[in-house]
Amino acid sequence: MLPFRRPSWRAFLACLVCFGFQSLAYADASWPAAINIGIQKGDPLVALRASGELEKVFSAHGVAVRWKEFVYGAPLVEAINTGDVDVGAVGSTPPILAQAGAAPGVVYVAFAPKLQKSYGIIVPARSTIQRVEDLRGRKIAFAKGSQGHLFVLKALADAGVPVTSVQFVYLNYSDARAAFERGFIDAWAVPDPRYADTELSTGARTILTIGQLSVAQYGFYIGSRDFARRYPAALRLLFDVLDKQTASELAHPAQTAEFLAQSTGVRLDVWSRALPRLEWGVHYPLTDEVVKAQQDAADLAYRERVIPRRVEVRDAIVDIR
Known part of the structure; x- marks a missing residue:
């Protein structure tokens, strides 16, 4: 059985306990009516959407899950800025441009493992x-x-x-x-x-x-400052489910490649080559090492006039713990 097939609700709760989830951490929090998630091809949210597991988990809190697909990060940032999307995965550049430009309400809420071969x-x-x-x-x-x-x-x-x-x-x-x-x-x-x-x-x-590259590059999960501050429990639940499912998917690459080929329309041989080098996973909060690396990227963007002013990455981070 594929690790991302829909289990029963009882089985899923057992998995949460097994993985050490603190379900009570979510119990007393306020929850949004819906969470709007932006995805791009190649990020782990694609597989999570196809599995249907997130809808099952959020339904227990009365939260609808809505997915919106983007070709690359810049349009996703704009969607977060306008309120059409609450959270999504991007590379290092889009949040830097957002902070330096017209989208200061876009913040970092989590990060992906160091980018290597993807x-x-x-x-x-x-x-x-x-x-x-x-x-x-x-x-x-x-x-x-x-x-x-x-x-x-x-x-x-x-x-x-x-x-x-x-x-x-x-x-x-x-x-x-x-x-x-x-x-x-x-x-x-x-x-x-x-x-x-x-x-x-x-x-x-x-x-x-x-x-x-001489300085590590990371992927990031970004969201609106307002959503991150109002609904940190919703983001924690999203990331905890995503991280555990991702670990299972990467442990079964052949099955995952077949599943993604069927659900995305991208050929099986393409996913079979890409999956072993995808840096899937999610961690929060941002560590000092990650912030330092991202600040290096932001400073480079300023020196090369990609952005009009220097930015402090730490000013755009929300700790959702």
Whole structure:
């Protein structure tokens, strides 16, 4: 039986006790009428949505669960800012842009494990580019405001390559894939599962993975400051269920890949390649190490004029404990 199939309510409560959940921590809290969750392909919330388990858990508190899918992080941030979404998973760049711009109400509430191999800078199979230094005079694509944006900036800084010597091409994922295949761009910063799909379909080569940067990069769970302060128990319950299910899914990659292929429409071979390198999981509150790494990313964004002013990451954190 797949670990994410819907168990009975009694069995699920037994699992909560087994995993050491403090169910009483949720009992006296006020609960929202609904929780609106933003998801992107490749984040663990996709599997949680497909399993239906979160709806079952939240129904005990009279909370409806609504899912909204986004192509990358920047639109998700805007949805949180406007109140259409309460919480979602993003890379390091979107919350920095939010804090420095018109969405100061967007806050960090949890973080994912250190990013290692799930994001890569790739080049066509027959490209002469072998390393980041070879990108001088070349075109590299990424979605503006995405994790890939600061990934590329940090990669260039680590390699001593001036930003002015590289041409940035801001493309969404579908347009970037077409440009990559037609030779209109020389390199592409792309996350899984699109990363794995491009490797399998085109034979693309990786010249750098995100874990090779000089400073660790993390994924984050963000939400509105108002929701995080009013309903911390709802966020804790979401993250506790997500973390335990994620651990089970990653322990059964073959079954999980098959399940995701059936529920997302992404090919089985793509998920089979992507899953072993996805950094799924969730932890809270943010640690000093994570905050320091994210502050480095924010300072880089300011130096490279991605944001108009310097920001203090700690000012945008809500501790939901």
